[in-house]
Amino acid sequence: MDMDMDNPDSKRKAPRRKGDDRVILHFDLDCFYAQCIENANPHLKSVPLGIKQKSILATCNYVARKHGVKKLMGIQEAKRLCPDLVLADGEDLSPFRDVSKQIYSLLKSYSWNGRVERLGLDEVFLDVTDVVAYNLGLVNHHCLEESWFCLSREDPERGFAFDAREVKGCVWPPDFVSDRENEGTDSLRLRLLLGSHLAFYLRQQMEGLGYTSACGISTNKLLAKLAGDRNKPRNQTTLLSSHSPVPFLDPLPLRKIPGIGGKTITAMKSLLKTDDDDDGLTVHNARTNPAVSPFALERLLAGSGGGGEKGIGRKVWLLLHGIDGSEVKPARDVPRQIGIEDTYRGLTQLSQVRAGLVQITTSLLRRMHVDLLDDFDAVTPPISPAPTSVGKGRWLAQPKTLRLTTRPYHSPSEWDKFEYNHGRVSKSVALPRFVFDLNIEPESIAERLVEGTLMPLFHSLNPDKSKLCIGLLNVCVTNMDRAKESSRGGDIMAAFQRQREVEEIRGVAFADEPPDGEEKAEDTSDDTEVEWVEEEDEQDGVRCRLCGCVIPVFAVEAHGRWHELDEGWVEPQGG
Ligand code: DGT
Ligand code: MG
Secondary structure, eight states: OOOOTTOGGGGGSOOOOTTTTOOEEEEEETTHHHHHHHHHSGGGGGSOEEEEETTEEEEEOHHHHHTTOOTTOBHHHHHHHOTTOEEEEOOOOHHHHHHHHHHHHHHHTTOSSOBEEEETTTEEEEEOHHHHHHHHTTOOTTOGGGEEEEOOSSOTTSEEEEOTTSOSSEEESTTOOOOGGGTTTOHHHHHHHHHHHHHHHHHHHHHHTTOOEEEEEESSHHHHHHHHTTSOSSEEEEEOOSSOSHHHHTTSBGGGSTTOOHHHHHHHHHHHTOOOOTTTOBHHHHHHOTTOOHHHHHHHHBHHHHOBOTTHHHHHHHHHTTOOOOOOOBOOSSOSOEEEEEEEEEEOSHHHHHHHHHHHHHHHHHHHHHHHBTTHHHHSOSSSSOOOOTTOOOBSEEEEEEEEEEEEOOOGGGTTTSOTTTTOEEEEEEOOGGGGOTTSOHHHHHHHHIIIIIHHHHHHHOOOGGGOOEEEEEEEEEEEEEOOGGGTTSOHHHHHHHHHHHHHHHTOOOTTOOOTTOOBOOOOTTOOSOOOOOSOOSSSEEEOTTTOOEEEGGGHHHHHHHHHHHHHSSOOOOO
């Protein structure tokens, strides 16, 4: 029975344990940027390594962490703690994105139901309920130690041997004693046990690519993510929550709960009448306080003042009890659009604009190869030397539209006067076909695209050259034309060509394109993905295109992750 939202006493009832029948894995790569750099420079594996972005460390390897160096620490402080710290530049995110995609593709290839969701660059949720249920039926209870985990319904020999007597890796609670008598019938424990062996196998596959990780195994996303945090690095934790996850959650600081952000915590402190700092305020404090009920939280966080969505109080209250019904989202094989942009402190010369466009377009073409070619992963080393896909791969989808966006430069003193997007204009045209030619280097294609298409677009968006002072350039490809499944085995380029010809014969205009010559304000309605300024920003901060907040450069990634949480988890209230 659902809780009665209007009854403050309903918090005392045992909440319904929604989603208990699932098995969810959460993978988080260890010191991600540092591992990427180490794999490209193996001699760095044994030394303390920090990855520098501006004046802070985006992350550091675990050798450095032993010296007290921490993520997001200032460089000076880190050097003081560890004078031997080696610093590597982490400003260019492209190599990290490439590895992220490889890891994601690997995990996706083991999923049966396609529920594989990324969180940021180095975390992935997998809903393996179906794989585990299938293998539950195969367990031979008379010979658990010689079990076989089947990874394919079609090919029973594709799998791995494992010992089904024990959970693989760490368990929580650490003193968990298996109820041997009920082992055969305790299906939840056995399903989590199977999940733990699958998680271990998948972690080994990632290690084959050179990347170690931590993993949490539980019945929902919230608990899987928190369980994985218990034992890091290169380890995994199964939350054997056969009774209740409350003892696991209670000691954690409230701020550790994904979906409970800074604003929610501030509001809750007023409700709890506490001055505890964020570390002192635990889930237990909040959960057991008599003032806390779904109804009180709703009044506090939603509607007038709170500003949260309807139902937020109930959601937060459920999180405090370890209940999270949110689904692991199905994987998308191709993005809706790919855009790269850069900001400038005022470009006044056309030659500067041209150079900027060539740089952005080259990055964009590389990104298209990573995201839209089917066997890119198979042909590319995990990182460095710079991936090249010349002559390789087949297009899973081809964007049909190219969009250029520009915005004038606004100095920080003008930020109060102008909206971030003030003066932002875009124009779209059909994307020339030569960009899909895999026999030409991206740099050459970029030069041709800039000269023949993007510079003319730029001129029509910015006709008055005497006032030229460009603050932002964005090049985006969109309107994806997906290869039909049936043509994947055949000649995909020919299939795309046939499709185009049919459209042309029928007089079908490429969708999303404004009539030729028309300028339009940037339409961000389709921009559901957080699109950050990827390259170096010359100012002190960048403004988030989704919420308009100005974020220090070092916090951009975290802020992006905050928006991503927004999609699948309880609406965050800040953070
Ligand atoms: P871990 O998981 O504790 O072993 O360490 P990391 O480095 O994998 O940290 P994680 O998983 O929180 O984030 C993955 C990568 O994302 C990390 O290597 C650097 C980047 N990152 C995360 N949060 C921030 C942030 O607030 N600022 C910046 N600049 N980068 C961040
Ligand atoms: Mg990580």
